[in-house]
Amino acid sequence: MAECECGFEKSITIGGSRSSFAEYSLFPFFCDKCGLVEVNITQKSLICPTCKSKDITPYGTPPVSLPSKYMKIDWMDYKAPENGNLCPACRKMTLRFGGPSVLFD
Numbered sequence: 001m002a003e004c005e006c007g008f009e010k011s012i013t014i015g016g017s018r019s020s021f022a023e024y025s026l027f028p029f030f031c032d033k034c035g036l037v038e039v040n041i042t043q044k045s046l047i048c049p050t051c052k053s054k055d056i057t058p059y060g061t062p063p064v065s066l067p068s069k070y071m072k073i074d075w076m077d078y079k080a081p082e083n084g085n086l087c088p089a090c091r092k093m094t095l096r097f098g099g100p101s102v103l104f105d
Contacts, residue, residue: 002028002036003096008089010036012097015075027078028097029056030064035088036095041078059085059097072097 002010016025026038031048032055039046039056048056057064059080060071066084073080085095 001098004087004090004094006087006090008087013038014073025076027075028059030059030086031056041076066093
């Protein structure tokens with residue numbers, strides 16, 4: 001779950017299933033046009049799934065995440081902190097990744 005003090009909330013999927021993670025694995029990215037999107041990180045060319053823009057930034061990297069030693073989200077080569085992420089609604093660094101964690105296969 002991605003949540004901000006401004007009221008923004010979005011349920012997100014991170015990772016992939018055991019049988020298909022090499023072809024389909026998701027991680028949160030920020031798109032200037034679409035906000036918080038889930039990008040398939042197994043593709044050679046990473047694009048926004050909504051508008052097809054290549055101008056996307058993975059959460060966990062500047063300028064969409066503040067530096068942090070503790071990374072809450074960790075999938076493949078991508079990592080993002082729990083706090084200090086850019087909210088697509090209010091554009092403050094107050095987006096938090098947390099909430100329930102579900103494993104599936």
